[in-house]
Amino acid sequence: MIITGKYPNLRLRRNRKTDWSRRLVQENNLSVNDLILPIFIVDGKNKIESVKSMPGIYRHTVDKIPLIIDRAVKYKIPMVALFPHTSSKLKNNSGLEAINENNLICKAIRLIKKKYKNKIGIMCDVALDPYTSHGHDGLLEKGKILNDETIEILIRQSLLQAEMGCDVIAPSDMMDGRIGKIRKALDKNKFQNVQILSYAAKYASSFYGPFREAVGSKRSLKGDKKTYQMDFNNSAEALREIALDIKEGADMVMIKPGMPYLDIIKSAKENFKIPILAYQVSGEYSMIKNAINKKIVDKNIIIETLSAFKRAGASAVVTYFADEVAKFLE
Numbered sequence: 001m002i003i004t005g006k007y008p009n010l011r012l013r014r015n016r017k018t019d020w021s022r023r024l025v026q027e028n029n030l031s032v033n034d035l036i037l038p039i040f041i042v043d044g045k046n047k048i049e050s051v052k053s054m055p056g057i058y059r060h061t062v063d064k065i066p067l068i069i070d071r072a073v074k075y076k077i078p079m080v081a082l083f084p085h086t087s088s089k090l091k092n093n094s095g096l097e098a099i100n101e102n103n104l105i106c107k108a109i110r111l112i113k114k115k116y117k118n119k120i121g122i123m124c125d126v127a128l129d130p131y132t133s134h135g136h137d138g139l140l141e142k143g144k145i146l147n148d149e150t151i152e153i154l155i156r157q158s159l160l161q162a163e164m165g166c167d168v169i170a171p172s173d174m175m176d177g178r179i180g181k182i183r184k185a186l187d188k189n190k191f192q193n194v195q196i197l198s199y200a201a202k203y204a205s206s207f208y209g210p211f212r213e214a215v216g217s218k219r220s221l222k223g224d225k226k227t228y229q230m231d232f233n234n235s236a237e238a239l240r241e242i243a244l245d246i247k248e249g250a251d252m253v254m255i256k257p258g259m260p261y262l263d264i265i266k267s268a269k270e271n272f273k274i275p276i277l278a279y280q281v282s283g284e285y286s287m288i289k290n291a292i293n294k295k296i297v298d299k300n301i302i303i304e305t306l307s308a309f310k311r312a313g314a315s316a317v318v319t320y321f322a323d324e325v326a327k328f329l330e
């Protein structure tokens with residue numbers, strides 16, 4: 001970069017001196033179009049229950065979902081992400097509830113699509129962890145997570161979600177080869193227009209703790225996810241993961257967690273011409289929310305963190321603040 005001129009003629013503060021001027025030279029602009037709202041769904045009727053580890057976040061029964069979607073549609077949030085809290089009675093070793101057409105996710109997709117048509121997009125995780133008794137994203141045999149056998153059930157889960165009306169299939173388990181296989185199966189079954197958002201670079205992270213309570217997999221999880229999720233020391237590997245998923249047919253890729261991984265978002269953006277999404281995960285949410293509630297920081301911190309994602313190059317951010325921020329931006 002060449003800098004011409006020097007102080008005292010050159011003064012960068014000139015552009016910052018008034019509000020209008022700061023707005024004029026602003027390089028990024030957070031809008032409601034950048035927000036994806038996660039929704040936790042729980043079994044039963046007429047129930048809204050709080051998630052202990054995530055202040056301000058609730059699980060809704062399917063019949064209560066319109067309360068949230070009405071608001072999301074009003075604010076023009078482009079997409080919601082659905083996550084089920086599956087009763088432990090329905091969990092087993094192979095996570096078969098994932099392919100039950102009357103599971104919570106399927107019921108929720110049907111309701112939302114029927115009531116809201118294409119006014120809002122629906123994205124669903126494709127992974128087994130909300131459904132397995134051991135809490136892992138894949139099939140577990142003799143202490144090992146099986147790759148290829150897991151892909152077979154993920155394909156069926158993807159096809160089922162697509163059939164229900166899911167717009168964006170989001171494989172989030174970090175298995176090898178799944179994007180290509182899922183794309184092929186979708187195309188073969190006339191779901192050519194269903195988008196795939198690959199959680200291409202997902203790290204084995206302690207920031208997921210509160211989410212696991214929210215979906216009820218915390219107590220059941222045995223061990224960690226380090227044989228499939230990425231080591232947080234690595235960044236070249238993230239680019240390899242992304243390159244492979246793009247080659248296999250991903251329409252968008254996700255980096256997760258969010259804020260501690262802005263470097264990955266930025267280098268993904270520089271290296272690939274594909275929409276890069278970020279996930280400000282549950283641990284990030286709860287830390288920020290607790291600090292705001294305790295008045296340690298003021299709530300502008302929310303906009304600041306989301307703007308940081310934009311600056312790093314994210315096209316959109318999955319955030320538990322989506323609702324609150326959309327209201328604020330309105």
Ligand code: PBG
Pocket residue numbers: 125127129137172173207208209210211212225280281282283
């Ligand atoms: C599981 C999944 C996880 C999250 C989204 N999908 C957790 C995990 O991998 O254990 C975490 C999201 C969050 O923490 O907000 N496939």
